[in-house]
Amino acid sequence: MLRRAVRERRQFIYKRNQELQEAKLNEKRRALRKALEGNKELNKDLQEDSQLQKDYKYDESRATQEETETNLDDEYHRLGEREPKVLVTTSREPSSRLAQFAKEVRLLIPNSYRLNRGNIVVGSLVEAARANDITDIVILHEHRGIPDGLVISHLPYGPTLSFSLHNVVLRHDIPNTGTMSEAYPHLIFENLTSKLGKRVKTALSALFPPDPKDTTPRVVTFANTDDYISFRHHIYAKTGPKQIILSEAGPRFEMKLFEITLGTVDMVDADVEWKLKPYQRHKRDVLAE
Numbered sequence: 324m325l326r327r328a329v330r331e332r333r334q335f336i337y338k339r340n341q342e343l344q345e346a347k348l349n350e351k352r353r354a355l356r357k358a359l360e361g362n363k364e365l366n367k368d369l370q371e372d373s374q375l376q377k378d379y380k381y382d383e384s385r386a387t388q389e390e391t392e393t394n395l396d397d398e399y400h401r402l403g404e405r406e407p408k409v410l411v412t413t414s415r416e417p418s419s420r421l422a423q424f425a426k427e428v429r430l431l432i433p434n435s436y437r438l439n440r441g442n443i444v445v446g447s448l449v450e451a452a453r454a455n456d457i458t459d460i461v462i463l464h465e466h467r468g469i470p471d472g473l474v475i476s477h478l479p480y481g482p483t484l485s486f487s488l489h490n491v492v493l494r495h496d497i498p499n500t501g502t503m504s505e506a507y508p509h510l511i512f513e514n515l516t517s518k519l520g521k522r523v524k525t526a527l528s529a530l531f532p533p534d535p536k537d538t539t540p541r542v543v544t545f546a547n548t549d550d551y552i553s554f555r556h557h558i559y560a561k562t563g564p565k566q567i568i569l570s571e572a573g574p575r576f577e578m579k580l581f582e583i584t585l586g587t588v589d590m591v592d593a594d595v596e597w598k599l600k601p602y603q604r605h606k607r608d609v610l611a612e
Contacts (some may be wrong), residue, residue: 332586335480336594339585398477399525403533407458409435415442418468420493425463427494427574430503431543431556432461433532449589453479459530460588473578475526476588482596483588484526486578489551494573503572504558507532508541515547519597520610523552523580541572547610552578580610 358364411429413421417440429437436457438448452460457478464472470491476483494500510531515524527545535541544555556572579599586593 332480336585398480398482399529402525402529406434406532407529408456409459409461409530410438410448410452410457411435411461411463412438412440412448413463414465415440417463418465420468421463421465421470423495424470424491424493424574428461428463430505431574432530433505433507435461435530446589449476449478449587461530462588470576474588475530477526477529478587481584481586481590481593482526483584483586483590483593484523484580485582485584486552486580489577489579491576492574497571497573497575500571500573504539504541506539506541507535508543508556509535509539511542511544511546513544513546514611515545515552516612517608517610519580520547520612522583523610550579550608550610552580552610554578 354366358366409432411425411432413425417425425437429435440448443451449460459478460474460476462474462476463470464474471488473486473488474483475486494503508531510528512524512528515521524545531543540558540560542557542559544553544557546553546555554574554576556575557569558572559567559569561567580597581599583596583598584590584593585596
């Protein structure tokens with residue numbers, strides 16, 4: 324079983340690397356075509372790539388073809404075809420507050436299961452999840468009793484997204500919340516428009532079942548502001564033909580992405596797809612265009 328998992332992972336990584344190389348080559352072709360059509364100077368990378376210039380006359384026919392995105396999100400190719408099965412757990416020896424937060428996250432995500440971590444190592448956790456057809460693992464972390472981290476690992480091959488958590492308010496701390504409905508929620512994603520933002524949006528939407536009923540009263544919102552994703556959970560009730568009452572069901576918190584790796588959470592040597600570097604030169608927002 325272990326050899327089979329390793330072989331399938333290698334095949335998937337090889338296929339993904341091939342797609343990445345093809346995507347980079349297509350990007351260079353588009354840049355070269357745009358520069359020639361606009362009679363502009365080529366940048367240094369294109370000037371030094373003599374093979375690309377030689378092959379351009381054979382690639383001109385591609386200019387009239389509709390540009391299609393590569394299948395880089397092949398990990399989520401079954402998104403929408405079946406309902407996800409999510410495993411929610413915590414770091415070892417969780418505090419009572421983190422354990423309560425894990426319970427609330429379990430209620431928040433339909434078709435999810437909560438596991439008391441105990442002394443289970445990450446490798447055994449991932450192996451057991453694969454054997455039970457789990458699609459995603461959510462691991463919650465804390466610092467001195469305050470939840471401060473969330474890891475989402477997609478199975479069987481990844482990716483793994485790591486977030487820091489801020490301003491966590493448990494459902495237990497919100498007054499008059501009542502009993503939480505476990506109906507499939509409507510999902511709202513706001514301002515996740517860049518390539519990286521769409522990647523995060525796909526990973527988050529994969530946690531929830533597709534096609535909720537129109538009559539479901541639950542709404543889950545992921546709203547991005549300055550690369551902080553605000554999570555809110557509301558219940559609404561109609562009070563008239565054009566009137567509704569919106570009440571917060573909790574929990575609520577802010578998430579900040581700091582790393583995406585091309586593998587599962589147990590792969591310590593997985594390639595890093597993206598990592599937050601506070602002092603690197605880039606535009607201020609990376610999750611929105």
